[in-house]
Each structure stands twice: as C-alpha cells, then as structure tokens.
Amino acid sequence: MQVLSVRNLNRRFGAITVAQDLSFDAAMGECLGIIGPNGAGKTSIFNMLTGNLKPQDGTITLDGRDVTGASPHSRTLAGLGRTYQVPQPFGQLTAYENVLAAAAFGGKAGDGAEARARSVLDRTGLAARADKPAGSLPLLDRKRLELARAMALQPRLLLLDEIAGGLTEAEVGELVALIRELKPDVAMVWIEHVTHALSAVADRILAINFGAEIASGLPDAVMRDPAVLEIYMGAVIDVPA
C-alpha cells in the first residue's frame, strides 16, 4: 500500500533549484533512501513533505489524501513524523517531556502516552538521560532524541534526515538495527550521507543533484551509477557531512 506519493514536485529559491519535477513513492514497510551532495535540496524536499515549505508545483499525497496545502500539524495528525538534520528539541523540557509531548499530541490519541514515551527512550538509548533538560544534552543525545520524538508519534510515514551523521561505527550498527525493527510498521524516507548504513536498510535509492533526479532504483545499482559516482567522486561518498 502506497503511503506517500509525490508527483512533479518543483521548487526554486531564486537561481537555486531544490526540486525539479521530482516524483517518488514510499509504501508501508518500505524504505526509500535519498542521497545527493550538500545543498542538493534534500532537506528542502522534506520541508515540502512536512508543510514547512510550499512547493511551486506538484502534489503530495499521504495515504491517498492530497496534503499539498495542509498545515504541518495536520500532516502529523494524518500520520507523518520527522527528524531534523540539526536537532530542534524543546530546550527547557527534559528528554522525557520532549518525547511525552510527541506521544501525547501526535498521531494516535488516547492514554498510555507516558508508557510509550518511556519505552521509546529505552529503545533509543536515552533512558539514563531521561530527566535532563534537552537543551543541555550533547549533540549525539540530541540526535537520538530526534528519532525518539518521531518514534513516539507512531507515524505511518517516517522522514529521517541524516540521523547517522557523526556516529561511530558501533553506534551506526545499533541505529541500523533499530531502524530495521521499525521498518515493517512504517513507510520510511531516509536522507543519509553514510551510504553503507543506508544501503543496509533502503529498498530503493533516489539520487538527486540541484533538485533533479540523477538516478533511482536498487541501492547497489544507484551507488554504481556513473552519474552518482561522478558527483561523489569515489571515496568522498562515506564522509559524514
């Protein structure tokens, strides 16, 4: 079942194009990877999916509903969850309260928000820091908190923006294991520069440059695509941004 369908998405900032006639889908249980050099437009595409940035043309469909003009919070209530590339926690609230707020307001209503928040903090390795103000957490924990907050929403569509950047090899391994656990219950779009992590999870990869698709398909095929190799120039591909 298609959860996300994007058709002919277009957006420019003056001379910079961040989306040029882009179309892609993500089905339940599936992970679409997005790669592209710095400034290619990846985060801007997410911002259009979440409603923080208006596309100049194109449609975004979530679970069969056209949400192209919908507000960010109503898309969340319709099943969308996102992480920010640069962590954006509620700084004065504790890690637990950050996740609790997501559990209490996002997606599925009802009680059990406290229990859900605790379970998500456990799974993301934040249990020991649960009662610390989010603003005082080190960067790595703030990145974990991004994932925890999105997980607490129990989204149908999960947008991950470079959550593996800056992690050690062992931490990347743990993250990949966690994302694999989540995958069956969600449609996922994952922007990532750590391509070996992405290849381990993604079913398909979309490579973009200057907002335009340069390759798409199975991970191995996209990674070996001459147009992709040319942009990344070989070894540069695995350096986290």
Next chain:
Amino acid sequence: MTDLRPKLVALAAALAAAALIAAPHVAGEGNLRYVVEIFCVFAFAQSWNFLAGYVGLMSFGQQLFIGLGAYFVFTISNTLGVNPFLMVPLAFVFSGAFAALISPLVFRLRDAYFAISIWVIAEIVRLFIAQRDIFGSVSGLPLIATRGMDRGLVSMWTFYLAALLAFLAVFGLYYLARSRFGLALAAVRDNEDTAASIGINVWWTRFAGFVIGCGFTGAAGAVYYMSVFQVQPGGAFDPNWMVIMLFIVIIGGVGTVEGPILGTAIYFLLRAFFSGTGNLYLMLLGAAAIAVMMVSSRGIWGVFHDRTGIDLFGVRRASGMDTEHKG
C-alpha cells in the same frame, strides 16, 4: 520512584486556602486593604510571567488589560446598577475577549513589534476612554454601587476576590503548567516548528494562552480599582504598571511560580523603604532589575534554584525511569 511534590503542593494549597478564608476575621481593615493591593500587584506580575515565561509572548502593554478590566466593571456596574463583585468573572471574559479580538492583528508581529504593538493599543484605548463622557473622561469614574453597601462586607469581599486571584496565580499556574495544555504551551514556547511537527496547533495554543493571561490581568485590574473605589484613565492605563510587572518578574525569575512571589515581596519592601522619594523609586527599580539581569537572566529564584536545587513548585514531569542522577 514516586514524586511527592504534587501531594505537597496540594497540601500547601489547602493550608493557604484555609488561611485566606480566615484572614478577614482576624486582620484589621487597614491591613486587609494593604494585602489586597499586594495580591493584585502580584496577580498582575504573575499574569505577565505566565505570558512571557510559559506562553512565550513578551508584551509591553499589559496595562491595557488592567484598565479594560477596571473600566468594564465600573461602567457596567454604574450604568446597570449591578453588584460589582459579581462582575469580576465577567471582567476576565471581557479582557480575554478583547485579547482574542486583537490576536489576529498582533500575532502577525514578532518580538519587539509584538511587544510594542500592545503598548500602542493601550495608549489608543486610554485616549478613547479619556474623551468619552460615559467613561467619565479624564477624571474617570467612581464606584457607585458599593456606597450603599455595608463597609465591612465590601472590604471582606474585596479581600476574598484578591485572595482568590493570588491563590490562582500560585496554584492555578502550577496546575495549568503541569496539565496537558501546559505541556503544549511549553512546547510552543521552546520551538514552534517542532511543536507543529508533533501535531500541536501552534496558533491556537498560543492564542488560548494569550486570552487566559490577558483575561486574568483584567480580572486583577478590576479588583485593584474596586478596592480604591475609583478609576481614571491615566492611572489604569499607566505604563508604570508595566515597569512594576517587569521589575517583579525579572528580579524574581521569569518562567517560575516562585520568582514573582519573591519579586513582589522585594517590590513592596523597596517601596516602603523609598516612600517619599516620588518617582525616584521607579528609577531605582529599573536599575535593580538591570543589575539582576546582568548577573542572571533567570532572576533571584533562578540563581537560588541553580545553587540549591530547591524547586518548591517544580512543574517538571518526572520520567520515573532509572536515570544516572537527577538533573
């Protein structure tokens, strides 16, 4: 781990309520009047603290709502002959409704522009009232209805209303901040994009906070001017009210329940000490607030909390998880 604090706060609330109910029967009328003034000024300050520290809205024009609440009660009570004490809840509604009405306009503005826009509206309303005979023009209105009432009863009911405001400004704020709505307010205050990304309607959350905060200021303004039996545009819409609110909240500690309690005590002590120096004491207040801000933007209570870890009305929700150490 169980958090005892909510139970302790509930106990404190019960004790405070009992003391406030007993107070008019043991204290003299002169003392009561002084306490009414303290309670009202505290309620003004706490409503600004709520807006700035919990809703994340910094207004420099809250004297607008003091004046609106007062004029609402005086005008309605005088023209319709209604008991003014019954009008105080309606002063909350009226001031809140006025805040709701200007929201679509002022919420378009950010930061300093938002802050100043409300001050500008306060000046416009003051000029409007000062030119209308039904509001008594520049010389204002007396409170007619209380003239025929029993003096002791009037002072007792004025005290009870002020006590209720002070009670709500402490315990109401505590419970509001700990509620589901309080969590939404805190999220919007800290990061509005993230708040929207977890499904919170940012505009309506902020709107509800603004209406509640301004409504409360209006109710307190009504009680304050009822306690002196007259209201004038120059006094009710006086920007000096704003100076006093800022002083109390900044010096005590913004975004805490305790800070403005401390700030109000300091304000009245300083005022008693420097009485007779005219407006000099307002300048001293300003200087003291700036001095405190240089040391810590979180005020005296913030510094005290950081040093001692003491948090009487902690609104933090404990995870109950096995954490490294409590922070």
